[in-house]
Amino acid sequence: MDRVQIDQVRQFNRTVTERVGVLHDQYLGRDRPIGEARLLWEIGEDGQDVRQLREHLALDSGYVSRLLRSLEADGLVTVEPHPRDRRVRTIRLTDAGRAERAVLDGRSDELASSLLEPLNTAQRARLTAAMAEVERLLTAATVTLDAVDPDHPDAQHCLRSYFAEIQTRFETGFDPARSLLPDAGELRPPRGLFLVARLHGEPVGCAGLKLPPGAPAEIKRMWVAPRTRGLGLGRRFLTELEAQAAQRGWEVLRLDTNEALTAAIGLYHSSGFQEVAAFNDEPYAHHWFEKRISTPPFA
Amino acid sequence: MDRVQIDQVRQFNRTVTERVGVLHDQYLGRDRPIGEARLLWEIGEDGQDVRQLREHLALDSGYVSRLLRSLEADGLVTVEPHPRDRRVRTIRLTDAGRAERAVLDGRSDELASSLLEPLNTAQRARLTAAMAEVERLLTAATVTLDAVDPDHPDAQHCLRSYFAEIQTRFETGFDPARSLLPDAGELRPPRGLFLVARLHGEPVGCAGLKLPPGAPAEIKRMWVAPRTRGLGLGRRFLTELEAQAAQRGWEVLRLDTNEALTAAIGLYHSSGFQEVAAFNDEPYAHHWFEKRISTPPFA
DNA sequence: ATGATTCTCTGACTAAAGTCAGAGAATGGA
DNA sequence: TCCATTCTCTGACTTTAGTCAGAGAATCAT
Structure with missing residues (x-):
């Protein structure tokens, strides 16, 4: 460092x-x-x-x-x-x-x-702005990512919040019965992974990874609590899941998303994902992304 | 506030x-x-x-x-x-x-x-930059200005540093014998004022004010220690001395300076001083400045 | 030379902060 | 019903932090 x-x-x-x-x-x-x-x-x-x-x-x-x-x-x-x-x-x-x-x-x-x-007026403004920045970034640094079972209460809390949110944000609402929902087993080792982000012990975000043998790894159910948005948590999830998938030998990572989630779409673009043709028939998806991944030489 | x-x-x-x-x-x-x-x-x-x-x-x-x-x-x-x-x-x-x-x-x-x-690379850079800013400004806020006798050891320390510095910075060097030096009495009440800036008790700057009856007030020997430059101390001295002079009834504040002190010249300009014709024959001065001052209504 | 002052140290304290082992009441699950 | 667990409280501690009053040696000013 x-x-x-x-x-x-x-x-x-x-x-x-x-x-x-x-x-x-x-x-x-x-x-x-x-x-x-x-x-x-x-x-x-x-x-x-x-x-x-x-x-x-x-x-x-x-x-x-x-x-x-x-x-x-x-x-x-x-x-x-x-x-x-x-x-x-x-x-x-x-x-x-x-x-x-x-x-x-x-x-x-x-x-x-x-x-x-x-301090004079200009200095006060600069001080408080810098304080806000320090605080924001230190808070970001305090957030931990842990792999947990999808049935863990913290995971459940995040998933409930996730579903509640997309229900209001998707143009068409969201009906779980119509969506391609992975069962919990797919997001639990050895078939997958589920991460929870915590701030002072409180769950503030989640992200799941499917690791189907012989097929690309897939990110599911990524969510970040409103109060912790802007801390780069989404990118941290992507980086971490990508590393985990690569380390286990997967070479392609993909995901689908709804057009209402514009911030997420921007994140995928800027994280090296390419938009590709639909690789599934998830009715709530409008965009499909894919990224080639590899283990760094000194992992 | x-x-x-x-x-x-x-x-x-x-x-x-x-x-x-x-x-x-x-x-x-x-x-x-x-x-x-x-x-x-x-x-x-x-x-x-x-x-x-x-x-x-x-x-x-x-x-x-x-x-x-x-x-x-x-x-x-x-x-x-x-x-x-x-x-x-x-x-x-x-x-x-x-x-x-x-x-x-x-x-x-x-x-x-x-x-x-x-944190990722960009976040680390932002965090350390913001920390440096907070630190700088909190340090600035910790500096105190006190009126002291020009013979006080802290005042003497600053004056020695001041003379040592201008000796190396003036194109022509500096010989006290050739300059118009105010005697200490002129910078001590009731004929004047001498301020020392202190950081954690250590003297880090000074500024003198001459208050000649019937003539404009004059700033002399303003100096800021190198390690505390960029904290707005010079401006704080100007503001404080201006307020003191105005409060005692003076309506004009002036000062002279050497062309080598470019930062100071910039400060005078941006603090509302106008460059005027020479009002004394100080051999080391190249610029003369003047400002009309007045007591704020609620001082 | 001497009296005042400076500097460090010791003894005798106090207050705050924190630890640990249970006791006793209430609750939950089999 | 009964046993394990949870929750708070008390008593008996220890450690840390800090204060205060002087003692004794060294130095300074006159």
Whole structure:
């Protein structure tokens, strides 16, 4: 990897994370340990279950319990059993808790203002634009791709979202009964592959690969959650599936798509796919693409 | 201040400083408390005096001492009295210390790589460019301007650098004896003003203002340290001095400059200064500038 | 020479952060 | 019904981080 880029990232980590991070903690933890402040913040206006809090902040259950006890003693939160499952406890902010959270909110504003304040108008615009770019790309870098079984809950979640979306986007709607649907077995080793993209553990996209013996590999059901679009996830799926297919000895990769999915069509073109004649009679497809693939020499 | 911008900065703080910050600490403090790891890092290849360490990391002297004792017990550093002043102690890494620091160095690389790794070439380039921009602008925002006495050590440091620099940059060199030098009294209240720019406490620039009764205010000895150029510091000096002069009732601000200082000349033009005929006979000046100034209505 | 100051260190603290092993209540599945 | 599991909580810990007050040696200014 490029030495100059690594050094730039390190330099950034030092200056920004450390300096701003320290400031952040100072602003946040002015009259309350930051552990408690963070928890108070995480609870939010609508309340949260204890287990969610624990998971989000990645803290020990005993520790969270103790922090909550302290917030409760200060009259900032109330604890009530979950209506459905009485083992679970739901935490809610009291009015005092809401007020204290508003103070934290104000401090966050203060900190942000203090960073912008010394800059002139043009500089502020440039800073916020660059921040948005860094954030976007770091988010993209945080997304992981994992091969999972198509029956895995995360895969199912993505597939449901996928079908719901194409139903609204296809000119003609979408009726699963009329489409050529691969059964789950075709997208599960050894006959195929199913990838799920996750951001902080949440599924945000999927893509399936059929590997029929003696025929071209085929990409099916690629979907990216709306909030993670523009992060290059689609291209990452293509690259990954192409590499997987090539590695297993397939030399041609193909796919079909609906004319409504213009962004996807652009992606296929720019990823080296050529438009070809229909290779199946999927009623919902308008375009068919194909790409010759090969294993890179040092894979 | 712009709500959208504040929100962008807050969003950035959350995602980047928190998430990357936590990662950073995890990578750094894998087998040693982060306090010790930071100190070990700060010592560096060439060794450092205890007081420098204390100042850089802003830690209590007792605390630093204790951390050093711990590093010493692990055979990572040696402590020796400073040759000139035996109260001061110099810390040096042993071979084992150097090795451990190399491990930390490797981890920093690892962390940086892990952020870049999932991105493609174009995205990596965009990310590092945006990081550089954020860093640059946050650094700019960290620079403070303070009015100080021209005899203050920081002011003297800047003035020495200023003279050293113009000596090499002026076509003809620079001989203080031939120039119209304001005496220090002219740049000290009530007859004037002297500003020093500081970054993390270090002086990185200066600018003087003469306020002669009944005559236009005049900017003298504006200098910006090479490593902080491009942060808009020159413009900040001009804006600040202009505001100060206007607030004290002056209506015209002027200055002279040497033709070698092209960046400065560009700055004067773009800051609303008009080139005028020579208003003094400074032998080193080639250009004379003037600007009408006024107090903004809500100053 | 001497008194003030500087520098580092030690001892004696406190607070925050976090870990670990269970206890006790509630729930789910066979 | 009963057994395994889940969820939260408490008690008993440890480690880290950090503060504060002085002691003792060295240096500086007069």
